[in-house]
Amino acid sequence: MANARDTAADGPRLSVIVITRNEAAHIGDCLDSVAFADELIVLDSGSTDQTCDMARARGARVEVSADWPGFGPQKNRALALATGEWVLSIDADERVTPELARAIEAALRAPQAEAYRIARLSDFCGRWIRHSGWWPDYVVRLFRRDAGRFTDAPVHERVEVRGRTGTLAGHFLHYPYASLEVFIDKINRYSTEAARAAYARGRRTGVLGPFGHAAWTFIRHYLLRRGFLDGWQGLVLAGMAATGSFYRYVKLYRLGRGSGP
Numbered sequence: 001m002a003n004a005r006d007t008a009a010d011g012p013r014l015s016v017i018v019i020t021r022n023e024a025a026h027i028g029d030c031l032d033s034v035a036f037a038d039e040l041i042v043l044d045s046g047s048t049d050q051t052c053d054m055a056r057a058r059g060a061r062v063e064v065s066a067d068w069p070g071f072g073p074q075k076n077r078a079l080a081l082a083t084g085e086w087v088l089s090i091d092a093d094e095r096v097t098p099e100l101a102r103a104i105e106a107a108l109r110a111p112q113a114e115a116y117r118i119a120r121l122s123d124f125c126g127r128w129i130r131h132s133g134w135w136p137d138y139v140v141r142l143f144r145r146d147a148g149r150f151t152d153a154p155v156h157e158r159v160e161v162r163g164r165t166g167t168l169a170g171h172f173l174h175y176p177y178a179s180l181e182v183f184i185d186k187i188n189r190y191s192t193e194a195a196r197a198a199y200a201r202g203r204r205t206g207v208l209g210p211f212g213h214a215a216w217t218f219i220r221h222y223l224l225r226r227g228f229l230d231g232w233q234g235l236v237l238a239g240m241a242a243t244g245s246f247y248r249y250v251k252l253y254r255l256g257r258g259s260g261p
Helices: 028-033 049-059 071-081 098-109 180-200 207-222 227-256
Strands: 015-021 041-043 061-064 087-091 092-097 115-124 128-131 141-142 146-150 159-161 166-172
Touching: 015 028, 015 049, 015 071, 028 049, 028 092, 041 049, 041 071, 049 061, 049 227, 071 146, 087 166, 092 098, 098 128, 098 166, 115 227, 128 227, 141 146, 141 159, 141 166, 207 227
Parallel strands: 015 041, 015 087, 041 061, 115 166
Antiparallel strands: 087 141, 092 166, 115 128, 115 141, 146 159
């Protein structure tokens, strides 16, 4: 890759892994922000737009999976394709800032841990959200390939690390929702997956459960997490979080009664 690091001078090789499906609006800027890496791997799950072509044009190795096993298993598939000693997992709607890129390269030159957590600053409807439980939103994304693995959760997966986890300076820029319509669709899809996962773990709820969980979620996001400081966007986010909680527990209730979610 033309912009890859000089590994002899800058330390061990870094692989970046991204899972995608119809991410043409994001994948170009995402991969451009990690052009300093030694290897770019994109695992696609059936895009019908230009995602794969755009990734290949930026030097990425693109593989396509025939099925969708959930976020955790799919990210482990991408991880299995990596060859670098270190792996940076990034979502297509995220960007590495120059400050974060410098922190990553410094960590690789003189590692003090087996993995590193990174903050995310997220945009919602044109505003950077610094409250509402959205900031600093630390996620473990940089790790030694032989020391980390994603959980098999279908949603809300995380990296399990063998060894010490540190924290990097800098942050991702995160653009999670292109519109409210996209946000609403994601709430519906994620609540179904979360309800099924909770049911499989033995969780159950009564008919009043969805209302109590929704009310508490709104209070937690808007008051306890100071969502009111994020303007009208904070109010919307609290309402949407409460809606997602309501959906999740309604679907769990239906599963408990032998109905589909």
